[in-house]
Amino acid sequence: MSLLFAVAPELPLGKAGKYVAAAYIVLVALILVYVTIMATRAQRLERELAELRRDVEAARAAAAEETEHVA
Amino acid sequence: MFFYAPLDVTQGFVQKIFYIHVPLAIVSLCGFMFGGAMAIGYLRTGDRKWDMRSYVAIHMALIFGIGGLITGSIWAKASWGHWWVWNEPTLVSFLIVLLLFCTYQPMRFSIEDPERQSRYASVFAIVAGAFVPLNYVAVQMATAYVHPRVLTLGGANLPPSMGFVFVVSLLAFVLLYVTLWKYEMASKNARSQVRRLRRTLLGDDLVRPVGRSAAPR
Numbered sequence: 001m002s003l004l005f006a007v008a009p010e011l012p013l014g015k016a017g018k019y020v021a022a023a024y025i026v027l028v029a030l031i032l033v034y035v036t037i038m039a040t041r042a043q044r045l046e047r048e049l050a051e052l053r054r055d056v057e058a059a060r061a062a063a064a065e066e067t068e069h070v071a
Numbered sequence: 072m073f074f075y076a077p078l079d080v081t082q083g084f085v086q087k088i089f090y091i092h093v094p095l096a097i098v099s100l101c102g103f104m105f106g107g108a109m110a111i112g113y114l115r116t117g118d119r120k121w122d123m124r125s126y127v128a129i130h131m132a133l134i135f136g137i138g139g140l141i142t143g144s145i146w147a148k149a150s151w152g153h154w155w156v157w158n159e160p161t162l163v164s165f166l167i168v169l170l171l172f173c174t175y176q177p178m179r180f181s182i183e184d185p186e187r188q189s190r191y192a193s194v195f196a197i198v199a200g201a202f203v204p205l206n207y208v209a210v211q212m213a214t215a216y217v218h219p220r221v222l223t224l225g226g227a228n229l230p231p232s233m234g235f236v237f238v239v240s241l242l243a244f245v246l247l248y249v250t251l252w253k254y255e256m257a258s259k260n261a262r263s264q265v266r267r268l269r270r271t272l273l274g275d276d277l278v279r280p281v282g283r284s285a286a287p288r
Contacts, residue, residue, distance in 0.1 A: 012209055013228070014084060015149075016083055016084040016085035016149055017084065019085055019088070019145050019146070019148065019149035020084060020085060020087050020149075022144045022145050023091060023092065023141075023142040024091065025086045025145065026138065026141045026142055026145070027091050027095070027138055027174055028142050030134065030138045031103060031247075034134060034251065038254060038255065038258060041258055041262075045258070045261055046267065048262075048265050049265060052268065052269050052273075054270070055186070055272075055273055056273070059272070059273060
């Protein structure tokens with residue numbers, strides 16, 4: 001990585017450097033915020049699926065118990 | 072972007088913002104039109120998946136549009152010394168389109184009946200989507216104040232090396248838009264499948280009712 005920076009031509013940042021950096025940071029921040037929100041939603045979905053699995057297993061157990069009781 | 076593309080003679084290093092600002096704005100405007108095209112699919116078929124596609128397309132385009140607006144504002148401050156110029160048709164017209172689509176989600180949220188919500192939202196998306204190219208042509212015909220007109224109806228006014236970097240950047244943003252659109256579509260579809268599965272397996276009693284939402288149900 002340091003070799004890459006060593007061979008790269010120097011950028012004439014000057015006064016414009018901070019503005020260019022700000023624009024690119026805004027872009028990265030937007031993508032990061034979006035991905036974070038989507039990751040939170042994926043976690044919520046995972047919880048919902050686990051809850052559904054628990055509910056289905058509980059319903060199956062209750063149905064089996066009822067069949068046993070009738071028999 | 073930083074090393075291959077040459078420095079702009081008049082603007083210098085600050086012109087590097089062009090490679091993210093312009094693709095963001097273009098992809099955003101195309102995303103609005105894409106949302107309108109998906110909405111036609113809903114009105115033709117009545118299938119909710121088209122409404123979902125339209126909703127996600129507009130949602131993603133709004134995010135890209137906000138990115139384009141902020142990066143453009145930073146560029147304006149660096150080049151012209153002002154964050155915003157009100158008498159520049161390019162800037163104001165983009166803001167109008169963005170504000171128009173900002174009303175899309177509150178409009179959806181205000182309609183409780185899902186069927187009516189989808190229908191009204193589709194009509195809105197088509198009309199507002201058709202406004203985007205009209206707006207572009209109107210801006211091209213207007214007199215420019217300070218905003219440069221690099222991409223015109225006649226073609227692009229860019230040297231080949233800058234044009235190449237711009238096309239690569241534009242392609243990258245299109246791919247980003249498509250990827251995020253598919254990602255959000257998959258997430259929303261999975262959520263709705265889970266709800267449907269819960270209803271099928273456990274009955275309606277164990278499914279929490281969905282509250283009022285701007286997203287298609």
